[in-house]
Amino acid sequence: MAYDEVLADRVRQRLEHADLDAVEKKMFGALCFLDRGNTVAGVSGDDLFVRIDPDDLDDALAQPGARPFEARGRTAGGWVYVAGEVLEDEVLDAWLLAAWDATAELPSK
Template sequence: MAYDEVLAERVRELLEETDAVAARKMFGGLVFTVRGNTAAGVVGDELLVRVAPDDTPQALAQPGTRPYEFRGRISKGWVIVAGEVLDDHVLNDWLRLGRKAAAALPPK
């Protein structure tokens, strides 16, 4: 599956403002790791975000979100955000949440 290269570049720029970021192809798109842990990614024209378990209910209540489903199973700790709701402010908020969840994990 192809991914939205414009969205991917926006994600990269925002993450690199605060973290050392690496990008790699995974989940059928492009994911961005912080300290070796995936924080966010772009799948198609949508944003994939790592979410801490305690933040998941609130995250799924936001406009344009749904649980991430991979190979017919819902993946806990991940949320998909529709591309049409991702203005710069909203995108930055989601990336902040993804960085928080990734930072809670041990570095790889």
């Protein structure tokens, strides 16, 4: 599956401006952004997927455009897909901040 280059560029720009040491990696047909070896977010098709603190998952799924992260018929806990059409700048910023916060306490891989 291809990924939306425009959305990927928008994510890149935010990570550069935030002075984060993110690494890009193509995996599973998506472009993923990693911190210390942990996947934080990615772009798959026209959508963004983000890591979410499991305690915040229900609230995250209640947001416009959010849906459970499903792969190969299984729902992955702690992950959310966000529809590209709702990702205005402020919304994208909020999702990326939540993803980085959810990943900050994870050990390096």
